[in-house]
Amino acid sequence: MGGAEEVFTLIVRAYRVTALFFSVLTGIAYAANAAPGQTTAANSLTQQCQQLGKLLKLRTDSVCAPAANGAISVASSHQQRSIFAVRRGAKLSEPSATRVLILGAVHGDELTAGWLALQWAGFDVPRSPKRDYAVLHVPITNPDGVFETKPSRVNGRGVDLNRNFPTPNWKAESAKWWNEKTKRDPRRFPGNTAASEHETRYVMRVIETFQPTVVVSIHAPLGVLDYDGGGLPPQRIGSIWLDMLGIYPGSLGHYASRIRGVPVLTVELPHAINAVNDTESRKMWRDLFVWIDKYSNLDSQSK
Template sequence: MLTQFSITNYPTSIKPTQEFCVEGYFLFPNAYTIKSSFPVEIETKDKITLFNKYDVFAKVICFKPTTLLPESKQYTLNLSYLNFPNPTVFQKDLTITTQEYPDIMDVRFTEEINNNQILEFSIDYSGNHLNYFINLEDYEAPCNQESSTILCDISSLSLIQGYDYDLKLVSKYNGVLIKELKIIPVQIRTAVQIEKSSIKNKSVLQDKNIYEIDITLNKEILNTYNISIRDDSDGEVKLESSVVGNLLAIYPKEEFKQNTTYYLKLNDLTGLDGSTLANEYVLEFSIDDGPKISWTNISNSFSTSGNIVLAFNQDIKNPQNIKNYVKIDSSTNYSYSIYKNQVTINPSSSLGFCKKYTVSLAKGLVSNTGLIASSGATYSLKTTCKRTVSIGTSVQGRSIYAYYLGSGSKKIVFFGSMHGSEANTKTLLNKWVTELENNTDRIPSDKTIIVIPTLNPDGIANLSRFNAHGVDLNRNFDTPSWVTGTYLKTDFYPTGGGSAPFSEPESKDIRDLLYRESPYLTLSYHSAAGYVIPTNSSSAISKAYSYSQLSGYTYVNPGAEGSFSYDITGTFEEWAEGRGYNALVVELSSAYYDQFLQNSRAMWKMVEQ
């Protein structure tokens, strides 16, 4: 018979996730009806069973809630026997209160953790129904529960090494948040990083034999990792490797191939502190192709007595027979020397004047590390067509050079830098010499072109309009107007015209050149008034017109210098006119730029017409 005295012990307070038991003396326990305001499974224990079949007596009835119970709430559990109608005798109400849900007791890790770590917590009691998770914003890592220990593998959160996070430990029931147990600030340890490698990324190596590649890491690492070196067609290079502290040494066990790119890949590297390599490390490097010419002095104006220099992008094996690879045409004999990356070819006899040659390099040349040139190269060499003549010497002993191109009987003279402060005329005329050298076929056969870029080398050297005697060369010519004292605007120079007409070597030198060569036209370059002014002859005037049209400089009538506000005396142009020479004064319109492009068309016109 069930009476209130049959129950000897029951919990007035239960944990909402745990089973609980009622102790007493229960006859024929299967005949009980248990009414519960929450769903439970029932199990009887400490039983006496007859014939292995009939439970006749039990001392314990245990109740296991099949759903999560609310926390801190009262329940009534009603036990009745055979639904007997008399509640006072055959029924018993047990009033039970649920406790709070489990809370965190202990965090069993330090603030600094790895992003693949399993975080361990303890809770104050274990139970069913509740699941635990680590939450980070919208991401969630599930935890396992082993009695009152919660283990959370956070690797699925993909936390970034070196960053700080606030992780949240929560409990859930059927996917619904029950409780936020704790916010845990953590610092994820910095990743394993490559600090340097003995081969720089994307470097081009000029050696097929690499015996060791060292990779230095920011921290000590475990001796477990994946490493490979493959070429661009996925061929793998045999290698060995070893770790000492934070140094990973890789020993390739075979020769690399020239003209091939390799990728060293490193994965699954772990620091002693448990941190990992954030991303696959890839070191790209290439083995160079064989020697290639990186520079040569071969030009369009090569000296007939010059040595040909071939500089390569890598050092050249020495000795080796260069004559197997380098030919000048097919017949020019030469000696040679090798120094580091440079091969110097010394022709046995002078090259012909103003002549074209072909310098060819065949494949096969060997570098000092054994790389073999896989391709050749061909260069066109033209020996200089200009004859260089010193027409005299300046006050300070500098040579005044004239360059002759062409060999016709009709001669034209270009000269510049009569005023040393007008150095852009020198630059212009040097470019004009190069232009002529590069286009010798264009020089008419009946013409000789004489170019003197620097009539006043002392003035150029001293950044002065005047020569080294302080004489304005363009006031030193023997003309009716010549005087020793000259003006430049309002400045008076007592000896600007020189001590006498042609007292200066530079003015004499250009005078004598004109005496010798009797040019059909002479052009004297100045800057920066931007005009062209001819001597007073129909030939010079028509040439000045076309120079003006092609250059854009203003045409100015002969003798217009007389209209200047100050006296201009003893000039080259006055002298030239008096001697019957056709001459143009060309004033560039810039004091700085050589204006080569706008002058070259006009200069060619002067030569070709």
């Protein structure tokens, strides 16, 4: 190596070390700016909550602050909106805890479903002498659908998330269902492949990692309870009664119960734009846990 080359190598090295030094500094500065990440995310769920409240013409303060407390951004929609999750109850490290996953607004135009999920996220987890509950709330699963200029059932890429889960024989079944039953209704498009959507894959991932005992998915406006899975479904939650809706290719209920062995209670609220009031919402919350308490007993007895 000649003298000039040596000097050049040293300069390059010095440059690299300096660049690394500055990038570390920048990283620290960035981290320092972003340090209240928790707060930023919670504020954003607060914003989503306030926006939804506005769409429903509701006062938001009593719901949004408690709902968004401790919220974290866990995934991103196709249009780069955050999907937030809120943890309540027992620690995840508690292996004996009964785990409840609650999903709201999988369909974006079912605004009341998102609102009820936000109300529930702000309530205390009911206590049971027999068990601890770890609850994970994902109040607005399809933010692109909810916050479109006109709220839409489908996500930001025009896919019905509740038909996009990889159920048995999805390709043939979902195409047949979409073509024949819906006459190619764009609001019910199942996607070109199963699990093609960010939001679908997030829900699949959370089922895998959180390992819920039961999933509760809130929809509207059919005004019934639907149930997929073993054990006994509840007869009634609040003023909504059980009335099974049947099986759809690509639905979350079909996927979670058949593929993951996790039962899914679908709560269909009676209205998509007239929100459940606070009294009814609390009643539903209590009834839900009374059922889960019993359900878990039945399940453990049957093993």
